[in-house]
């Protein structure tokens with residue numbers, strides 16, 4: 001039986017509740033397809049700070065590095081809001097992305113037919129939407145230097161640096177074109193080249209890389225226009241390629257096409273290290289322990305792990321189909337609840353999906 005070693009970093013808030021359900025579902029896939037998915041837990045975020053005085057302990061990083069993949073819940077809690085920036089839970093997330101060189105963040109925004117009514121947007125506009133946002137994840141203003149807050153001309157002055165090297169742009173562009181080749185062969189690169197120098201370079205390098213993919217149609221869009229177009233006519237997009245900060249913002253925006261942040265998974269890939277899979281939502285500490293959060297984003301993230309890290313396409317489809325069946329049958333966590341549907345708790349949702357896989 002093939003064995004897969006997965007680092008399980010549940011994190012803070014409701015992270016544990018959602019990862020529990022993902023583990024349950026992956027174990028069911030293991031039973032069905034005779035594979036051994038072995039989960040090794042470790043601390044990350046605020047809970048790690050409580051024990052180790054750092055949100056990203058060496059132990060956790062070492063475990064992640066030697067695993068075949070990493071499954072992460074979420075980090076952050078208000079109780080850590082007063083900590084200095086270098087030990088805040090969010091730092092762990094940025095730290096692990098950088099340490100594992102996870103430069104390619106894939107964030108699919110798919111509107112399932114079962115859920116078109118959920119979107120705050122008009123059903124006919126969102127139905128059939130299937131966008132893959134490819135967000136660069138280890139560069140940009142998130143990691144650029146110099147940065148800081150200092151006194152200048154007698155007042156405080158804060159600054160960060162938006163920057164990309166040619167090689168950073170090249171590798172994420174290749175990733176986007178490769179993904180597009182498996183899809184509808186369209187890449188829309190999003191930048192702010194009318195104002196920013198870094199975006200001008202981005203646009204030039206993406207155009208150059210695109211020559212190696214003659215079958216893929218490349219378009220460019222300014223980020224302000226893209227933000228509008230995603231709401232106006234989301235079906236025009238196939239792959240959206242963009243930088244770290246624009247991708248952060250546009251992926252939250254795109255989640256509203258489907259109606260809930262609780263549905264959207266993500267994969268963060270590198271060319272050498274193990275990849276990491278996490279829902280795009282946060283830790284929702286106010287909902288912790290209530291057994292009400294939606295585990296589907298994390299379950300779908302675990303499904304992406306099977307596809308992208310382990311090449312288990314059938315197993316991936318089995319999970320996606322089980323999730324869709326649960327939705328079709330009317331099971332709903334509170335974030336996606338509507339009249340006539342069956343209100344379902346976090347662990348019940350996991351059980352239902354698990355049972356569809358096994359039966």
Ligand code: IPM
Nearest residue numbers: 076090091093094248280282
């Ligand atoms: C995300 C989150 C993170 C980010 C935060 C928590 C650091 O918003 O994964 O989208 O900005 O990348």
Ligand code: MG
Nearest residue numbers: 248249252280
């Ligand atoms: Mg975000």
